[in-house]
Amino acid sequence: DAKTTQPPSMDCAEGRAANLPCNHSTISGNEYVYWYRQIHSQGPQYIIHGLKNNETNEMASLIITEDRKSSTLILPHATLRDTAVYYCIVRVPSMEYGNKLVFGAGTILRVKS
Amino acid sequence: DAGVIQSPRHEVTEMGQEVTLRCKPISGHNSLFWYRQTMMRGLELLIYFNNNVPIDDSGMPEDRFSAKMPNASFSTLKIQPSEPRDSAVYFCASSLLGVQETQYFGPGTRLLVL
Numbered sequence: 225d226a227k228t229t230q231p232p233s234m235d236c237a238e239g240r241a242a243n244l245p246c247n248h249s250t251i252s253g254n255e256y257v258y259w260y261r262q263i264h265s266q267g268p269q270y271i272i273h274g275l276k277n278n279e280t281n282e283m284a285s286l287i288i289t290e291d292r293k294s295s296t297l298i299l300p301h302a303t304l305r306d307t308a309v310y311y312c313i314v315r316v317p318s319m320e321y322g323n324k325l326v327f328g329a330g331t332i333l334r335v336k337s
Numbered sequence: 338d339a340g341v342i343q344s345p346r347h348e349v350t351e352m353g354q355e356v357t358l359r360c361k362p363i364s365g366h367n368s369l370f371w372y373r374q375t376m377m378r379g380l381e382l383l384i385y386f387n388n389n390v391p392i393d394d395s396g397m398p399e400d401r402f403s404a405k406m407p408n409a410s411f412s413t414l415k416i417q418p419s420e421p422r423d424s425a426v427y428f429c430a431s432s433l434l435g436v437q438e439t440q441y442f443g444p445g446t447r448l449l450v451l
Contacts, residue, residue: 258439267430324382325382326382327380329379
């Protein structure tokens with residue numbers, strides 16, 4: 225699985241967009257980019273994933289560069305409840321072996337009022 | 338949907354005792370994962386099952402740890418004997434096998450071994 229690099233921490237003002245970068249320069253053509261987050265004292269929560277096209281759901285948007293070597297998770301209007309550790313993971317999903325996720329250190333996002 | 342259910346939520350035990358953690362995956366899911374989280378090592382995958390069969394247990398730290406999945410709706414992670422370094426939060430997650438599966442995590446069991 226490709227290795228990812230994320231900044232250790234970021235701050236964001238409440239109500240502003242939070243843009244969380246992830247570098248995955250060794251990603252292969254069939255690897256997906258997944259984002260999970262972990263709010264304090266809770267289990268990780270799935271946010272979004274994508275292969276090459278930009279994706280959007282009710283929680284966030286995922287922007288993947290054309291060369292797929294990096295991506296950005298965007299929380300359009302961050303709230304205090306978005307304060308969490310955000311994990312960027314790249315993975316080839318396998319019908320046979322399942323989706324084994326390897327979590328790195330992630331980015332601690334602090335949303336401030 | 339009740340989500341992934343784990344029990345107990347908190348466990349305090351003494352070194353040398355047997356500890357059993359339990360997990361009920363989301364109904365219909367056929368993959369189940371056990372993770373351990375500590376400050377030092379972060380979130381680590383211990384073992385996972387597909388269709389009740391263990392696929393990869395390379396993350397299980399040593400023979401003191403064992404996991405079973407007797408049926409699609411129940412799994413256990415056992416530590417025998419427990420040691421203080423086993424103190425951690427243990428998460429169970431489940432998913433539906435497929436190309437775009439996502440994992441759903443339980444609330445975790447906080448284990449303290451004295």
